[in-house]
Amino acid sequence: MNKAIAVGRRAHSALLARVVPVGTDLHSEAGEEFAKLLNLAVLAALVIPVFVVEFVWFRRWDLAILLSLAGTVMVGAPWIARRTANIGLARELFLISLFSFKLYESLLIGSVFSPGSMWFITMPVVGILFGSMVSASCWLAMGVGALVALHGWFRAHPVSAPALAAHAEFMYTYSLVFMGLAIAAFVFMMEVARKRAWVRLQQANATVKELAERDPLTGLYNRRHVWSELEQEERRAGAERSSFFVFLLDIDHFKTINDTHGHAVGDAVLQRVASALGNEIRGTDCFGRYGGEEFILLFKSANGLHPERFAERLRQCVASLSFVSVEGPRKVTVSIGIAEFSPGESFSKTISRADQALYVAKASGRNRVIRAFPAEESDGDAIRTACVRQAA
Numbered sequence: 581m582n583k584a585i586a587v588g589r590r591a592h593s594a595l596l597a598r599v600v601p602v603g604t605d606l607h608s609e610a611g612e613e614f615a616k617l618l619n620l621a622v623l624a625a626l627v628i629p630v631f632v633v634e635f636v637w638f639r640r641w642d643l644a645i646l647l648s649l650a651g652t653v654m655v656g657a658p659w660i661a662r663r664t665a666n667i668g669l670a671r672e673l674f675l676i677s678l679f680s681f682k683l684y685e686s687l688l689i690g691s692v693f694s695p696g697s698m699w700f701i702t703m704p705v706v707g708i709l710f711g712s713m714v715s716a717s718c719w720l721a722m723g724v725g726a727l728v729a730l731h732g733w734f735r736a737h738p739v740s741a742p743a744l745a746a747h748a749e750f751m752y753t754y755s756l757v758f759m760g761l762a763i764a765a766f767v768f769m770m771e772v773a774r775k776r777a778w779v780r781l782q783q784a785n786a787t788v789k790e791l792a793e794r795d796p797l798t799g800l801y802n803r804r805h806v807w808s809e810l811e812q813e814e815r816r817a818g819a820e821r822s823s824f825f826v827f828l829l830d831i832d833h834f835k836t837i838n839d840t841h842g843h844a845v846g847d848a849v850l851q852r853v854a855s856a857l858g859n860e861i862r863g864t865d866c867f868g869r870y871g872g873e874e875f876i877l878l879f880k881s882a883n884g885l886h887p888e889r890f891a892e893r894l895r896q897c898v899a900s901l902s903f904v905s906v907e908g909p910r911k912v913t914v915s916i917g918i919a920e921f922s923p924g925e926s927f928s929k930t931i932s933r934a935d936q937a938l939y940v941a942k943a944s945g946r947n948r949v950i951r952a953f954p955a956e957e958s959d960g961d962a963i964r965t966a967c968v969r970q971a972a
């Protein structure tokens with residue numbers, strides 16, 4: 581069943597994309613209304629030929645031709661909406677065609693006892709599900725009114741048994757069976773529509789999540805996301821008595837790049853550096869933009885890599901990059917400060933120690949890796965070089 585729904589969803593989306601009016605956003609209310617109208621037209625295309633065949637069978641050419649004409653309007657409703665840019669008009673034309681045909685059919689073959697009169701109830705249902713309460717109420721009144729009028733008319737003007745009355749039992753059965761099939765098709769289409777809406781909701785959720793946790797310029801995780809990862813890692817490290825590292829990476833003399841080559845080149849350098857570093861870092865670690873020209877890496881010690889050696893590899897990776905400027909290719913470098921999380925401290929304290937190490941890396945010439953000594957060996961002085969050591 582799920583496979584059938586998936587196939588139906590794909591077929592419906594393909595058809596919808598072909599017939600939706602140019603400029604109509606499928607995700608908007610108008611797009612939704614149009615999708616419903618298309619559902620109606622597909623239902624009509626499935627059901628009407630069955631009844632045309634029935635009338636041809638009984639050689640009721642008038643009914644066969646009339647139903648074909650009404651059916652053309654019903655199946656063509658999406659195209660009417662596309663041409664007139666008026667979905668409500670197309671839907672009401674659909675219902676008027678159905679109503680007119682049923683009225684004529686009931687007049688000719690058996691009044692309210694006509695096998696076709698049961699279809700009067702479909703109009704308010706269509707009105708509710710595909711239109712509005714106003715439309716549904718009007719069509720309910722019209723349907724009931726038509727049945728009362730037909731009943732009154734035939735009581736006042738008793739007529740000889742219509743030619744098809746002899747087949748009435750067969751026609752009832754035929755009508756009921758195909759009405760049942762039409763309802764099954766309708767339920768299937770509602771399920772397809774529900775699934776489509778669910779898939780769209782999932783996609784919208786994924787987009788919202790992406791926007792909430794990514795930095796738009798570099799595509800890296802943003803600070804908020806790295807923070808939540810750090811919180812989780814801190815909890816995990818506390819529970820398992822394990823550890824992790826925080827790397828802070830800062831592009832050297834970035835202001836000069838901006839001032840000399842312009843902000844656009846600065847942005848391109850940020851993207852280039854982010855992408856090169858992102859390629860080096862494995863998915864198990866969490867790498868993000870800390871702000872401005874600064875990046876942060878949550879490096880999990882359990883991944884088997886030596887943190888300082890890995891940081892050195894990142895430094896070299898950036899040092900091997902060059903960016904194009906009007907004065908020719910220019911080099912770019914990063915300074916990196918790293919600190920290991922110590923059980924009992926908060927991760928923000930670890931970041932602060934990594935920041936001290938970064939400060940020392942900058943102060944001692946840039947383009948280098950400095951690791952902060954463990955928390956228990958540092959005395960909390962923010963800038964004392966004694967609390968850090970240069971990576972090998």
Ligand SMILES: Nc1nc2c(ncn2[C@@H]2O[C@H](COP(=O)(O)OP(=O)(O)OP(=O)(O)O)[C@@H](O)[C@H]2O)c(=O)[nH]1
Nearest residue numbers: 830831832833834835836838843846847872873942
């Ligand atoms: N192009 C661009 N520049 C940015 C962005 N965010 C921050 N900056 C700039 O980055 C520069 C950072 O300058 P500083 O903090 O002085 O650092 P620096 O020039 O790299 O110097 P050191 O870090 O000491 O090597 C500032 O000029 C900011 O305007 C951004 O998204 N795009």
